[in-house]
Amino acid sequence: MQAFTNRDGQLFAEGVALSAIAERFGTPTYVYSRAHIEAQYRAYADALAGVPHLVCFAVKANSNLGVLNVLARLGAGFDIVSRGELERVLAAGGDAAKIVFSGVGKTRDDMRRALEVGVHCFNVESVDELERLQVVAAELGKTAAISLRVNPDVDAGTHPYISTGLKENKFGIDIEQAPAVYARAAALPNLKVVGVDCHIGSQLTSLPPFLDALDRLLALVDQLAEQGIQIKHLDLGGGLGVQYRDEQPPLAGDYIKAVRERIQGRDLALVFEPGRYIVANAGVLLTRVEYLKHTTHKDFAIIDAAMNDLIRPALYQAWMDVTPVQPRDGQARNYDLVGPICETGDFLAKGRELVLAEGDLLAVRSAGAYGFVMSSNYNTRGRAAEVLVDGAQAFEVRRRETIEELYAGESLLPSAPRE
Numbered sequence: 001m002q003a004f005t006n007r008d009g010q011l012f013a014e015g016v017a018l019s020a021i022a023e024r025f026g027t028p029t030y031v032y033s034r035a036h037i038e039a040q041y042r043a044y045a046d047a048l049a050g051v052p053h054l055v056c057f058a059v060k061a062n063s064n065l066g067v068l069n070v071l072a073r074l075g076a077g078f079d080i081v082s083r084g085e086l087e088r089v090l091a092a093g094g095d096a097a098k099i100v101f102s103g104v105g106k107t108r109d110d111m112r113r114a115l116e117v118g119v120h121c122f123n124v125e126s127v128d129e130l131e132r133l134q135v136v137a138a139e140l141g142k143t144a145a146i147s148l149r150v151n152p153d154v155d156a157g158t159h160p161y162i163s164t165g166l167k168e169n170k171f172g173i174d175i176e177q178a179p180a181v182y183a184r185a186a187a188l189p190n191l192k193v194v195g196v197d198c199h200i201g202s203q204l205t206s207l208p209p210f211l212d213a214l215d216r217l218l219a220l221v222d223q224l225a226e227q228g229i230q231i232k233h234l235d236l237g238g239g240l241g242v243q244y245r246d247e248q249p250p251l252a253g254d255y256i257k258a259v260r261e262r263i264q265g266r267d268l269a270l271v272f273e274p275g276r277y278i279v280a281n282a283g284v285l286l287t288r289v290e291y292l293k294h295t296t297h298k299d300f301a302i303i304d305a306a307m308n309d310l311i312r313p314a315l316y317q318a319w320m321d322v323t324p325v326q327p328r329d330g331q332a333r334n335y336d337l338v339g340p341i342c343e344t345g346d347f348l349a350k351g352r353e354l355v356l357a358e359g360d361l362l363a364v365r366s367a368g369a370y371g372f373v374m375s376s377n378y379n380t381r382g383r384a385a386e387v388l389v390d391g392a393q394a395f396e397v398r399r400r401e402t403i404e405e406l407y408a409g410e411s412l413l414p415s416a417p418r419e
C-alpha cells in the first residue's frame with residue numbers, strides 16, 4: 001500500500017496533509033503511517049497463518065515507542081540487540097515472551113535483565129557468550145532458551161556494510177563448527193537449545209540467497225537430530241529489501257511461501273526478524289528549504305535536515321527519493337540537497353531535477369527505517385520530532401529535542417584553585 005499519496009496538488013500521509021504537519025510540529029520531522037506499518041506486518045503474519053510462528057520486528061530499524069506500540073497491539077514479537085531496546089519494547093506494551101535477543105556483544109547486565117523478564121530466546125553468537133549465559137542463568141537459578149546464530153557463508157549480494165552472512169563477517173558461528181557448539185550448549189545445565197538462526201544481510205532484493213541459507217540451516221537441523229538435539233524453531237532473520245528507487249524486491253508473501261514449501265513435513269516453528277520491510281516506506285523525513293544557492297558550478301538547496309538526521313546517503317551512498325510536498329510550476333534546476341553541517345558529506349540527495357523556492361517543503365521518502373534511530377547531535381543539532389499518522393489524525397510520538405536538552409547532564413570542572 002502507498003502511505004504517502006498526492007491529492008489536491010500536495011502530498012498526504014494517510015488523511016493528513018504533510019504541509020499541515022510541518023505547520024503544527026515544525027521541521028525537520030519524521031512522519032510515519034500507522035496503516036502502512038500494519039499492512040507490512042500483516043503481509044508477514046498472514047503468510048505464516050497455520051504454521052507456529054513469530055514475526056519479531058527488528059527494533060533497530062525504528063525504536064519509536066508509538067511505532068513499537070502499533071506493532072505490539074498487532075501481537076508482534078520483537079528482535080532486540082540491547083538493554084535499551086528491551087526496555088523500549090516493554091514500555092511500548094510488547095510481550096517479553098515474544099522477544100528474541102540478538103547481537104554479538106551482550107553484557108552480563110543485558111543477560112540478567114532479559115532472563116528476569118523472560119525473553120523467548122537468546123540468539124547466541126559465540127562460544128564465549130554461551131559460557132557467559134550459562135553462568136548468569138545459573139546465578140539467577142533460571143534456564144535460558146537459546147538458538148545459535150550460524151553463519152551460513154552465503155553472499156547476500158548487498159552493500160558490504162550491511163552484508164552479515166559471510167565468513168569474514170563478525171556475526172554468528174561458522175556453520176561447520178555449529179554441531180560441536182550445539183553439543184556444548186546441550187551439555188550446559190542452565191541452557192535449553194530451542195532454535196537455529198541466521199541473518200545474512202539487509203536490503204536483499206532476491207530470494208536465492210535466503211533460500212540457500214535456509215537449505216544450509218535445514219541440513220544442520222538434520223545433523224543435529226542425528227546428534228540427539230531436536231530443534232524447535234528456525235529463525236531466518238530479517239533482510240527482505242524494499243523499493244527505494246527501481247529495485248523489485250520480492251514480497252513477503254512470496255518469500256514466506258517459498259520458505260514454507262521447503263520446510264513442509266517438518267515439525268518446525270518459524271521466526272522472522274524483519275525491520276526495513278515493515279517500516280521503511282511507512283516513513284518520510286519532512287524538511288524545509290532554507291536557502292537556494294546558485295554557484296557557477298552547481299545549484300544547492302540548503303535544507304533544514306542534515307546528515308545528523310538521516311545518515312544513510314552519507315554512510316552508504318544510499319539513494320533516497322525526494323519529493324516536493326506542494327509541487328510548483330517553473331523551470332527545474334539540477335540540485336544537490338545539502339544540510340547545514342560542516343562536512344562535504346552532508347547531503348541527502350544529489351543531482352535532482354526540481355523546481356524549488358525558499359521555504360518549500362520536501363519529503364525524503366523511505367525514511368521510516370534506519371532514519372531517526374541512526375540520528376545524532378552532531379554540530380549540536382537537536383534531534384527531529386517524530387509524528388505518527390493514524391487516519392485523519394497526527395500524533396507527536398516524540399517531540400523535537402530542545403537546545404537545553406543537548407547539554408543537560410554535562411558539567412563544568414569544579415573551580416578548585418591550582419597549586
Ligand SMILES: Cc1ncc(COP(=O)(O)O)c(C=O)c1O
Nearest residue numbers: 058199202238239273274275276
Ligand atoms: C540479527 C538481525 N536481525 C534483523 C535485522 C533487520 O534487518 P532488516 O532491517 O534488513 O530486515 C538485522 C539488521 O540487519 C539484524 O542484524
Ligand SMILES: N[C@@H](CCCC[NH3+])C(=O)O
Nearest residue numbers: 060162202203312369370
Ligand atoms: N543501517 C542500515 C542497515 C543495517 C542493518 C542492521 N543489521 C541501513 O540503513 O541500510
